[in-house]
Amino acid sequence: VYNSVADATIYVKFVHNSWDYCSDGEIEKSKQVRYVSHFLSGTALKYYTVVVLRSSSEWSLSKFFKGLFDYCFPKNFRQMQRTELRRCTQGSSLVHEYAHKLLVYFKIIGTIGKSEQVDKLWNGLRCDIQSQLWKAYLNPETASWEKVVEVAEIIEKAES
Numbered sequence: 001v002y003n004s005v006a007d008a009t010i011y012v013k014f015v016h017n018s019w020d021y022c023s024d025g026e027i028e029k030s031k032q033v034r035y036v037s038h039f040l041s042g043t044a045l046k047y048y049t050v051v052v053l054r055s056s057s058e059w060s061l062s063k064f065f066k067g068l069f070d071y072c073f074p075k076n077f078r079q080m081q082r083t084e085l086r087r088c089t090q091g092s093s094l095v096h097e098y099a100h101k102l103l104v105y106f107k108i109i110g111t112i113g114k115s116e117q118v119d120k121l122w123n124g125l126r127c128d129i130q131s132q133l134w135k136a137y138l139n140p141e142t143a144s145w146e147k148v149v150e151v152a153e154i155i156e157k158a159e160s
Contacts, residue, residue, distance in 0.1 A: 004043035006073045008081065008108045014039070015065050022061065030057040033064045047071040081108050089124040095152045098124065099145075118145050129155050 002014040018039070022032045034056045037048045047068055052059055074080070085105040090098040102121055106112050112120075122130060122140035132155040138148060 001039050001041050002044050002068075003041045004045075004072045006077065008077075008104050011069065011073075012104050012107050018065075019061065029060070032061050033057075033059045036061065036064070043072050044068060078109055081105055085109065085120070088120075090126050090129070095125070095129070095149060095156050099149050114145065115141070118143060118148060121145060121148055125152055128159070 002011065005011075018036045021027075022035065025035075027035050033048075033052060037045070037052070037056070040048055048056075051067065051071070052064060085102070088098075088101065088105065093101070099121060102117070102124070106117055119140050122133065122143075125133070129152050133143075133148065133151060136151050136155075138151060140148070
């Protein structure tokens with residue numbers, strides 16, 4: 001149940017689970033928003049009831065989730081997330097924790113290309129891991145997200 005909390009991780013998980021629920025349940029597109037509404041409470045339920053209910057069959061999930069986000073989150077939330085993303089580095093986090101945190105930022109911000117995502121991942125990793133990635137013949141301009149994470153995790157395990 002999504003209870004309207006302005007927490008990006010919780011919201012992204014709710015959206016992802018909702019897409020899975022509708023897909024796995026083979027729910028008709030015209031009924032998807034209505035079915036997802038059963039998992040709302042608080043301000044999110046108010047949004048559905050006040051804004052969407054009368055015409056829920058005309059709403060796509062994408063349009064609904066965008067409206068829900070805009071209704072439940074502060075107006076400057078995406079800008080705040082961009083600022084946090086600029087400051088975000090691996091620090092003492094594990095590689096998979098850092099990568100997951102970045103993916104949540106990217107999902108919320110929504111306009112960051114694949115190459116920019118890899119660049120942010122690479123340059124936010126600890127310097128010792130970056131160095132080892134170069135030694136593994138990887139390059140932030142050509143490597144995929146998956147490959148950088150995979151090799152960085154191997155490096156991390158080898159160092160521990």
